[in-house]
Amino acid sequence: MLKKLQEVATTVNELIVNDDFPTGVEPDYLRATVMDYPLRGGKRLRPALLLWCCGLLGGDTDKALYPAVAAELFHNWTLVHDDIIDEDRMRRGQLTTHEDLRLFAYNKFNGGDLASDKFGQSFAILAGDIQQGWALNTILKSAQHGLSSELAVALAQRLLHLGNCQLISGEALDVEFPMRKWQNISSEEVLHMLELKTGALLRFCAEAGAAIALDSCDFKRKEIKMLGDFAAAAGIAFQLHDDWLGIFGNFDKLGKDIASDLASEKPTILLLKTFESLKPELQLHLAGMLGLDEYDEKIINQVRKLMLDCGAEAYLREKSDNYIAQATKILSEFPDNEYRSALLELTFFLVNREK
């Protein structure tokens, strides 16, 4: 499957490099920034999902290419703004957009720390804003590349609904969580946040691929809805696996990440479910192991033991398995072709990652 993903990545890259939308952006280093994340690569899961759902229903995947690239561009601008909000320094092994621009300003304008910092943030906000427009322009371009204008409009509106309303609402809930005590957040709230933040755009990809194959603007149509549900379920399984890796992942590889999540009291479903399942005295014990300055494998193993003993770890794995079962069951109702195999492989790939 990785080869199949690679083929998608090559096609996507080519279209992004050659697209004329960013041409007019000034100054030139802002134009370069706008192209940066979209060309950093990544697995291109969203374009693959869109193209393969189109192929699954016998559609011409060439007609789905612009929408597939649009979904990838949309994903990328949300990363640029997320990285500002989360104050992250690194993204895919390189500096985040705002950090990169901060450094640029520091060197080019001798801006001083404070001014460079502010400049980095401001320009990163603007870069994301332009990228959002680029994503929309790309999906609308599909009207000039094989789709009817009606369908291009319908796809764009669906992207705006699932992407701007739902995905960003999920991001907002995620930003709100740390303002509240983690003990007051329920695992259901976190699940809901994940459905919005990750599930919504994956749902869009699957729906869009199906709608293009069927040449239909009716997102309530059975096949379109089914594939949307498939993608959303796979996406949540992916997130739950992420949760699991965040505690039970290989200590040598992920020890630092595990420690940082515990140190920041990150409200994951696994943590909250554990808390909800424990007796009051063990709740205190768990709370005492969060927010520490330092972590070693011994403390992490104590956290793990609590999660295993109270059944929260098993609950999480079972929940993830259920979502995978739901996703694969949906796929099984579609005809068996190369795209169905690829989508099935993609689903299992998502929940068998080590990182």
Place this chain on the structure above:
Amino acid sequence: MLKKLQEVATTVNELIVNDDFPTGVEPDYLRATVMDYPLRGGKRLRPALLLWCCGLLGGDTDKALYPAVAAELFHNWTLVHDDIIDEDRMRRGQLTTHEDLRLFAYNKFNGGDLASDKFGQSFAILAGDIQQGWALNTILKSAQHGLSSELAVALAQRLLHLGNCQLISGEALDVEFPMRKWQNISSEEVLHMLELKTGALLRFCAEAGAAIALDSCDFKRKEIKMLGDFAAAAGIAFQLHDDWLGIFGNFDKLGKDIASDLASEKPTILLLKTFESLKPELQLHLAGMLGLDEYDEKIINQVRKLMLDCGAEAYLREKSDNYIAQATKILSEFPDNEYRSALLELTFFLVNREK
């Protein structure tokens, strides 16, 4: 004309209040924030421009309503992000979005100053992001309200080009200026920035109104291009008048604003043109009156005298007059009807404001 503007404002407000796009936004206070700026009012110049350019060419202004509202929404999301970048506290007599959210977080979550500040900025970024989507969704909705899908796609793509590429490039140049010494910025660069930051969206409004009237997707068509040029010229005259008011406005009303522009060494065309026209010793004199901690009318009058004596003030007024002449000449080539009168009045209104 103000009555005619009021009519536009009423129609625009009604559509914004009742539009379903923000319905799904969570949490509820983010939804309220998304509606906030768009409902604060303002003069609704952009919708008026769009509707009247449509009417000028005999188009059905009802069909132009969704694009008109889209232009207003687009303008509003750029204000939300601009206000974060400029760290402004007030907008139209109320707190800016990020300040409003900062205060909200401080009260609701007992967040402390730093966390509330960060929360205000993060949520304001997300609010603007959603509003950008709202603007695009609104222009695409015109396909369900009287326009062909082809035209809706073409209008949206034109908005993305002029709005996301050009307008945001203008904003970026404006953010870059303070990182450089103002003496190294030319008045041409500032003019170019204004053409992008203000001119591009006004150009879109005029072009869109004309394109709707003519049911044409060809933005190179003569009437469409002419009206675009009209709007861009009027917009620059408006900005030049702003520059002039920023120094020569009524001291009792605008003294504080004048002082703050001089204190922050804001690179306006008037300031740069003055600097370019002065002999070296007077350049030093001018530079010495910038960036001070305090200003009284006496210092401001000295700055004014320099600007008058070297001819920079006259240059600015002449330039503004030329743009107005250019704008009105274009209008004179269109048939005389109530919309032409309204557009003419609008043009003179822009350059006869006292603030």
